[in-house]
Amino acid sequence: MPLTVEENYTAQHTRCSALEGANRFNNYVKALLIKQHMPYNGQVLDMPCGKGGDIKKFRARSTAFYMGIDLVPSSIDEARKRHISTKCMFGAVFDVGDFTLPLELKSKYDLVSCQFAMHYAWDRPERARQVPFLAYMSTPYGCRHMVYTLDDVKKLEALNIQIIRELEQSHANIEADCMSYLDAKKKAATMEVYFDMSQKLEACTDQYARFFHEMEALKKRAAGLI
């Protein structure tokens, strides 16, 4: 029986000695990539970090800070233990999270590492790129922020009305509203589009995928208008 990604990385596997050479070589390739592209004293985002198998490789680069994110809570616990047991001098934060959904991180990193995992997210462009409609589906009420660099208030207001009209016309079950905040100093405006989804969420994946695609298209069109 096929396993989910989470089940596979929670399960205990019996090592296969016949493939040890391949496993070691694959591990070497990761070490080489880190050696070549991680600056000394740099900061790294490891997504997904698994059980922390690459922590020692980052230690060899005198890493200043390590952020590890993984879907599997037990892997995060293991990674935390490994960070302590390997006596790394660098600070590290480990958190459970899905790297195909938006990550709210406060730092910028010198290196982002994604080892043997990108292929799990290549089922559709939304996950590969990360249009976060799945995150919104978890709540019947959502909010999407769209930031424009513009200084023309009238155009933005006209656009607000246009977006609301288009959303409500194309999605009968979505009630939308917009609010805009202007920052005159930065000549920028943030638009918040609120929407209320009244239908059962699980049955509407495709519709919401289209909805967010349209939001992206509207944003591009707005950029062209201004």
Next chain:
Amino acid sequence: MLRNACRNLKADGYFIATIPDYDEIITRLLALSTSQDAWNSAVQQEEGVYRFRVGGEHHFLEFETKLSFTAFMSSLRLQPFGHKYTYFQAGSVERVPEYLIQPRALAELAAEEGLRIVESHNFMHMLETADQSLLQRMGGTTTLSKECRQIVGLFRTLVMTTRKRKK
């Protein structure tokens, strides 16, 4: 995922990844049209389901589809996303669904997110040009069994950056 990478990188940062090699997998699938064995097979099952499997004694990739071999191979070229297969590698991956990463779609999506591919090599190239000292420290060797070479050759490196191209 690509957006997470790009938005959290410094202006001159790098995004490194290791991914299945699309071209290599396509080549191995195409080889099914000329030769098959116990580990590499194209089989039509009940209810018009086809199974295309490539691999060895301890590993395999298996596609399940309702398309015939020729139509399936065409669909791989035409559709950039959603080509699911199950991957098995004894001792580490237990029949987990994965998806083919089409290089063109990857490059286009990455470019839209502000990432540029600067380097990408099949692991076999890494084997031929190995940093012997690092490889030895990692307990590895360039002398691999046939099946280990098959597994190593399934993957490729990917290095992307937000850094602007030098003019």
